Amino acid sequence: MQRLESALGEAADAVNRTLDRLVPPVDGAERRVIEAMRYALMGGGKRIRPFLVLNSARLFEVPEIGALRAAAAIEMVHSYSLVHDDLPAMDNADLRRGRPSVHRQFDEATAILAGDGLLTQAFEVLAAEETHANPLVRAELVLALAQAAGAAGMVGGQMIDLEAQHARLDLAAITRLQQLKTGAIIRFSCEAGAILASAPTKERRALQHYADDLGLAFQIADDLLDVESSAAVTGKPVGQDQAAGKATFVAVLGVDEARRRAKAIADRAASHLAGFEERADLLCAMAQFVVNRRS
């Protein structure tokens, strides 16, 4: 587990440097939106998605620069989704990772634009030649990210989540909500390495199955943290899902069953990577990490 934590730290440092280079401060009259984009990107976070990109790419010995750019693009999309989800019209969250959310630090209009800018730049990064010499790989990355992030993925999931405040979801509905809202981007994070490597279908499938289980375990653990942890540890108010009457795995399954399932699904996630042998050790350790984390 110590090896995983240092690998996570290294991935975070590397992607932070890449993001800092890709979104430099500017002097023009539009600098405020760039400042807000940087604020959103540089707020910390464990950078789990970039870790997944970098380590799925390493399975195939993909050159690091392409993997880092793909990781940065995914983190841009993840950050944009947090900025927009935090808006008053959505989750109305004042805090994010222990700091004021973007619309509290700047203002609502700037937060909307910063999210739009981050989402747009993610595609710019993937489509640029520096990401991969083969344009087919770049087009595939763009296509897969757009599918994961759009109305059939993350955006659709957030819509379902908002609608769920007026309806009681059963386990199947909550599972679909998770697949769209958080699962699709986690899946793309793991697929990106395979796309960058033009890997065979079998290995790409294995990574998809791993990612789907990882995402599910991650979300169940997240719901558990919401009821069990403290604001000091997670950097955001606790119990807010429950207070908002949000559909969560814990609400449907109860704490004990949710914890049992998260662990079983994390074990299953690792099993999909057996074909990669010890090269997948860090990804397997990540599956344990997401269910054991305290924040």
Add this chain to the structure above:
Amino acid sequence: MQRLESALGEAADAVNRTLDRLVPPVDGAERRVIEAMRYALMGGGKRIRPFLVLNSARLFEVPEIGALRAAAAIEMVHSYSLVHDDLPAMDNADLRRGRPSVHRQFDEATAILAGDGLLTQAFEVLAAEETHANPLVRAELVLALAQAAGAAGMVGGQMIDLEAQHARLDLAAITRLQQLKTGAIIRFSCEAGAILASAPTKERRALQHYADDLGLAFQIADDLLDVESSAAVTGKPVGQDQAAGKATFVAVLGVDEARRRAKAIADRAASHLAGFEERADLLCAMAQFVVNRRS
């Protein structure tokens, strides 16, 4: 001019059919965001950007399906920008094209998500194989659209526009605002045909110069309409830029000088296309159309 108007109508019909196919209604729990995306897309409008894509593509005899998909992608980006710009935190506009704006017809959260979904899908459409058999062309389309729409383009322009409410802009600053906020996407609309055709640099440059002048003439004419037209004709409240103290060409140049410049710039726009001879007649007529339109 009659030929232009029927060509505009045909382009609008064709792109509307394409959009209807690309964003079909869905049955899932996320259907509300798709409905809002369709509402935003299907609200009418002259479809000037799609017209520019289709007619720049025709200069090079590009297959129509690719041009239609690129046109649809640009209209998705244009529609998303209107949805987000209309939000209460931005321009707070209740009306758009004579109908309630998306956040008035649905709600703010749905409008934010619908915009996000449209922006994301634009890149999905461009990156998909149906748009062009050559992946390099698809990657180039994605890259150019992202550059035009992002913080160095449309998003940056909207930021400047919002900031301008607290500062008086001079002509140079307003011109830069226009280049970013509306000019970049108009430029991409004309470039898209050249990218689809892998056209030589010289012809691509000619289209860029035409587009830059067209966009500028378009914006000056838009500012004139804001002070001169009536709500019944434009489908949105009149004089709202003036009331909001917004930076406009009319505010800086006055009505007469603004009208004179719009006409001169429209003439110059057409001159850049001389090398295409009569094949560019419709694009040249469009330059006159944007300064003579009444809505």
